[in-house]
Amino acid sequence: xxxxxxxxxxxxxxxxxxxxxxxxxxxxxxxxxxxxxxxxxxxxxxxxxxxxxxxxxxxxxxxxxxxxxxxxxxxxxxxxxxxxxxxxxxxxxxxxxxxxxxxxxxxxxxxx
Amino acid sequence: xxxxxxxxxxxxxxxxxxxxxxxxxxxxxxxxxxxxxxxxxxxxxxxxxxxxxxxxxxxxxxxxxxxxxxxxxxxxxxxxxxxxxxxxxxxxxxxxxxxxxxxxxxxxxxxxxxxxxx
Numbered sequence: 175x176x177x178x179x180x181x182x183x184x185x186x187x188x189x190x191x192x193x194x195x196x197x198x199x200x201x202x203x204x205x206x207x208x209x210x211x212x213x214x215x216x217x218x219x220x221x222x223x224x225x226x227x228x229x230x231x232x233x234x235x236x237x238x239x240x241x242x243x244x245x246x247x248x249x250x251x252x253x254x255x256x257x258x259x260x261x262x263x264x265x266x267x268x269x270x271x272x273x274x275x276x277x278x279x280x281x282x283x284x285x286x
Numbered sequence: 287x288x289x290x291x292x293x294x295x296x297x298x299x300x301x302x303x304x305x306x307x308x309x310x311x312x313x314x315x316x317x318x319x320x321x322x323x324x325x326x327x328x329x330x331x332x333x334x335x336x337x338x339x340x341x342x343x344x345x346x347x348x349x350x351x352x353x354x355x356x357x358x359x360x361x362x363x364x365x366x367x368x369x370x371x372x373x374x375x376x377x378x379x380x381x382x383x384x385x386x387x388x389x390x391x392x393x394x395x396x397x398x399x400x401x402x403x404x
Contacts, residue, residue, distance in 0.1 A: 217289075217290070217377070217395040217397045217398065218379075218395035219395070220392055220393075263328075263329060265329075272317060272319075272334060272381070272383070272391065273319065273331045273334050273345070274319075274321075274329075274331065274393065276321075276328055276329035277328060278326075278328035278329075279328055279329070
């Protein structure tokens with residue numbers, strides 16, 4: 175079956191620190207990979223995506239590279255801000271199936 | 287335009303009661319999804335509707351759970367004889383569906399309904 179494993183939270187960082195949130199996956203078939211973000215009091219939003227190996231998704235200073243050889247899609251940001259405090263979910267979708275399979279989420283808190 | 291809306295935003299019920307959760311998708315979106323977000327389980331897929339096709343019910347955890355989508359728009363998720371383990375945030379999402387190679391049909395999520403079963 176399909177599954178996503180992401181690093182346990184919560185993660186607390188100081189402003190301007192470097193962020194990595196690890197995500198690995200298993201999939202039957204060729205997946206597309208996503209990071210979703212849930213800001214406090216808001217609904218889930220798509221942050222970035224990559225649909226094939228070696229693609230890099232990027233948005234709002236965040237990046238993630240689709241690594242087929244390590245079945246990973248780690249989220250990175252060079253300098254985090256307080257406004258990045260949120261819960262981040264890694265997810266996959268297999269071609270031909272529209273439903274998303276999510277990781278358990280990582281709560282990120284940035285302190286000034 | 288308006289996003290996905292869900293009602294109620296919060297629902298507290300007693301064990302054994304039935305509950306109905308409503309989702310209004312974005313106008314024109316042909317696909318509708320229900321997910322559940324619970325402590326320790328993360329986000330789980332429940333059910334998927336696409337147009338007039340038979341829904342994908344593979345994520346429903348038990349036969350106490352059912353969902354309908356009337357007129358290809360509004361959807362209702364019904365939980366019968368609620369149990370404490372049903373307590374969670376229930377999320378609805380919708381997307382347009384374009385069958386184009388390489389096109390990703392982004393799912394747009396509503397704010398969720400927080401269900402608490404006492």
